[in-house]
Amino acid sequence: MRVRFSATMARRLARWPGGVLFARFVGVGLLNTAFGYGVFAALVLAGGWPGAALVVATVAGVAFNFQTTRRLVFRTDGRGRVVRFVLVYVAILAINWAALRITRGFGVPDIEAQAALALPMAAMSFVFQRAFVFNIAAEPA
Numbered sequence: 367m368r369v370r371f372s373a374t375m376a377r378r379l380a381r382w383p384g385g386v387l388f389a390r391f392v393g394v395g396l397l398n399t400a401f402g403y404g405v406f407a408a409l410v411l412a413g414g415w416p417g418a419a420l421v422v423a424t425v426a427g428v429a430f431n432f433q434t435t436r437r438l439v440f441r442t443d444g445r446g447r448v449v450r451f452v453l454v455y456v457a458i459l460a461i462n463w464a465a466l467r468i469t470r471g472f473g474v475p476d477i478e479a480q481a482a483l484a485l486p487m488a489a490m491s492f493v494f495q496r497a498f499v500f501n502i503a504a505e506p507a
Contacts, residue, residue: 387439387440387496388492390438390439391435391439391492393438394434394435394438394439395488395491395492397434398427398430398431398434398435398488399484399485399488401426401427401430401431402423402424402426402427402430402431402484403423403480403481403484405419405422405423405426405427406419406420406422406423406477406480407477407480409422409423410476410477411477416466416476416480417463417466420459420462420463420466420480421459424455424458424459424462427455428451428452428455431455432444432448432451435451435495436451436500440495440496440500442500447499447500450498450499451495451499453498454491454494454495454498454499455491457494458487458490458491458494461487461490462480462483462487465479465483465487466479466480466483469482469483
């Protein structure tokens with residue numbers, strides 16, 4: 367099934383409460399995902415252990431992601447949010463780690479598995495950040 371992003375879809379997204387916020391998150395999420403996956407892939411391809419590469423990519427990604435997410439998506443100053451942001455990423459890392467180990471058990475190579483896991487992890491991150499870090503569920507985008 368092929369899905370096209372049309373002007374009608376854009377209007378519906380803009381009318382949906384939180385739709386503009388979600389659209390900004392998707393755009394920034396693609397940037398953040400590319401950054402984190404790039405670090406992970408570079409380390410694995412350089413001969414690093416996938417578990418260590420995942421941790422390093424996550425730590426590097428947290429600093430990058432906090433800046434892009436708070437400035438471009440939620441548009442906040444970030445004060446008092448760093449600890450909660452880090453805690454969300456610790457939870458995402460734990461879930462991602464478990465999922466990567468499970469996929470390895472099915473014989474899926476680490477790089478392909480992490481590519482498949484990147485989008486579900488990003489979606490989970492949005493839900494957690496919106497609810498626990500930036501607390502804007504009731505605010506308009």
